[in-house]
Every structure is written in structure tokens, then in C-alpha cells.
Amino acid sequence: MIEATGLSYAYDGIPALADVDLEAGPGAIVGLIGPNGSGKSTLLRLLYRALTPQSGSVIIDGVPVQALGSRELPRRVAVVAQEPPAEISLTVAELVLLGRSPHRSSLQAYTGHDHRVAAAALHRVGMREFADRGVGTLSGGEKQRALIARAIAQEADHLLLDEPTNHLDIHYQHEVLRLVRAMGVATVIVLHDLNLAARYCDALVLLDHGRVVASGTVRDVLRPEILGPVYRVGVRVIDDDGCPQLIFRPDLEEPGPGAETGPGSPLLSSDHPLSPSLEGFDGPR
């Protein structure tokens, strides 16, 4: 269980996050969504103690995160951050094996069990044949999957991921999120793709300018009247076998400089036969 209450943070006096609450119960996946610069990564960094909040608290299974020891924290919380891995000179197998470090003392060698857990994690992300490759030689998506394998090998009860589907093709976007679901641990995940968020998250927290604009179930948050003003796009929600999915239109009221091909423009007016119907789209207010 991850409980964050009243979190605020400022970089060099410039506020990035203000009075944010979040809760991820056992097995629940909470999606952090919001525009660029809205504070998602900052919030995640506060959750895994890379940053210390100026006010508020983060509690992991009843224990303040600040009170967890440096070995206890990674045993409880696995992180897939946006930063590229420092372990660029390692092989993929060695990188994934690092996920076992919190489970042994620094003098202890990795056990057969550690190797089996690491190999199984690599297999789960479809990377077994990459075991001997250098991390530095991987594509962006392969690297991302190797980092997710490391988090799986860590066997922590809490998982924090910052845009884990970045660089992944559509198959692996779904595969990785299915894996996250199957791990069944308390998860907080930053996602830009709202349709993936709708499909895989149990709850969402929408940030804008460092504040929570909406939080709750997927259906509570992914509403055109909420998303439109925050993302400055037109939004339509459709139902895909019970899962809400979104279709977006660019901001119809404030075309950017030189934008001449939007609906209503001389090149593509809304009654042009090639212009798709705008019915059902709620433009931003």
C-alpha cells in the first residue's frame, strides 16, 4: 500500500507540486496522467525518495518512506525510471541480476535461485536471447524491457514506473502493461497514452500545473469536460467492449501559427466531403 498525503515540492523555490494526495492499495494500478511539466515525474521521485517533499508524507505499508533503510527500500519498492541506466557496460543478464541485490548482503554471491528468478524475468519480457548482449547495444525498446525485467526480478510489493511504454511498439506496450497487471502489486505508473491508462489502470490521478485536477476511477477522470481544458484538445469517449477509449481532435478554437489544414480552414472546411464529422467532440472551453 502506497499512501501519499499533502505532497508539495519546489525546485529552487519554483513550485512543481502542491498538496497532492495519492493512494495505491495492494494489487491496484494507479495511473499518473497530465500534460508535459505537470509534475508526474516529480511525484514519482517523491514516492521512491529520490526527492524529499517540502511538506506532506509518503507511507509504504504503514512505514514512512524516509524511515526505510537503504536496503529495505528496494526490497519493498521497484522503480523503472526515465533516466537511462548507469549500468551501460553490463550485459543484459547482469543488469537484471542487479534486481536481486537487495535480497543478498554485499559479500554474498548470487545464488542459483537469484539466477533462476532473473532468467524467468528476462523470459517474461521476451528478452531471453538478449542475455549476453551489452546494455549499451540495445535499442530503446529493448533497454526498456530489460529494465522492466530487472524490476520483476526485484520481487518488490510496490512498483513505480515512469512512462514504461516509451520506445515500445504496440505489441510490447500491451505486453508490458499486461505483465505489470499480472505482477499484482501496488503500482503507480506515469502514462502519456490515456487509452493505455484506461485499459490497464484501476484508478487515475490527473495532474495539471502541479495540482490534482481529478482523481478516481477511469470513468470518473477520462471525461471530455475534464480532459479538454487540461490538454487543450477536443475529446470523444467511445466504449470498446466496456473499456472507455478516447479519440482526440486538435484544439479547434486556437489554431497554431500557420495551421491551415484544420477543420474549418479553407483547405478542409467542416462541410468538406473529406472532413470527418465533428459530432460528439467537445472542444476545449
Ligand SMILES: Nc1ncnc2c1ncn2[C@@H]1O[C@H](COP(=O)(O)OP(=O)(O)OP(=O)(O)O)[C@@H](O)[C@H]1O
Ligand atoms: N531538476 C529540475 N530542476 C528544476 N526544475 C525541474 C526539475 N525537474 C523538473 N522540473 C520542473 O518541474 C515541473 C514538473 O516537471 P516534471 O518532470 O515532474 O513533469 P512531468 O509531468 O513528468 O513532465 P513530462 O510529461 O514532460 O515528462 C516542470 O515545470 C519542470 O520544468
